[in-house]
Amino acid sequence: MKSLIARAAITAATAFATPAAGAVYTASANGETAFVTAFQFDGSSAEFYGHTYVSGSANTPVDLARSDAAVFFFLESATSGSGAVSVGLLLDAPRDGTPGRTELRVSGHLEGASVAASDDDGEFDGAAMRGSFTWWACCSDGVLLDGVPDAPLALSFAFEGSAGLSAVYVASPDGQGGARLTQLGKGMADIVTLGGGLSAALSQDVPVPAAFPLLAGGLAALGAARLRGRRG
Incomplete structure (x- = not known):
């Protein structure tokens, strides 16, 4: 009985730490920091970015662009490179009626x-970054960097x-x-910093609340079994 209860507690702890797809990184801007999980794609990074001159914009497999916003994302693709990741930046959304610029x-x-x-x-110089x-x-x-x-x-x-x-946004x-976008503070930032690689177990994609009842139940049952053993 004790072994079954102990296994239940271990199972609950494992559910709490189940890793999400892709490595987890951090992004900071406007005084706020968020965890960011990398997208995974079997093709090349260029194929994921999917720029078309018909639309004059990126055409990613999931909707990442936001009107009047800078959107950062991480990508694990066939061309990201060993020990590396791809980092993307999208600026504004197509056909939203607003132009823009930035250095x-x-x-x-x-x-x-x-x-x-x-x-x-020629819009972005990869040598000078x-x-x-x-x-x-x-x-x-926008721009997408491989081999970071x-x-x-x-x-x-x-x-x-x-x-x-x-x-x-990240x-x-x-x-x-699909994609989940998180806004970093209010307004456009002068500096955005990206860091990593944290354990994928820290991803916000992990269903943490659902694991708590199972973990608490397993620990409570284990405690009750110990108490009965002492009384016996």
Whole structure:
């Protein structure tokens, strides 16, 4: 009986720590920090980004773009590289009727990183890790980097002269084939920092509340069994 109760408690603890798909990273901006789970994709990063000149925008498999916002995401793809991850940034949403612009400088642990995709050739310099983005009311903008070292991941995105951007979001898989977006503070940030790799068990995708009753029940039963043993 005691062994069964102990196994129930262990099962509950395991459910509490069940890892989500993809590694977990952190993103900080406007004084707030969030956990971000990487998307997983069998094809290349460029295929995930899916830029089309018909729409003039990225066309990711899940809806990540948000109007007048900068959206960051992590990606594990066939071209991300060993010991590395891909990092994406989408600026604005297509066909929302608002143009915009921003200057971007990326710094940090970037050895081996390269540009996997961007909306316009030459808009982002992969050697200098600097970009100058301008988009019209019809379109959006952005860039996706391959081969970003994730041991440890440490990046800083510095924005200057931003117009048409009023928020920062991070995107993670929602576990149902879509995306969950989390806003970091209020307004557009001058600096966004990305870090990692935390254990996937810390992902916000883990159904933590559902594990608590099972864990509590197992521990309570174990305690009752011990008490009966002492009385006997």
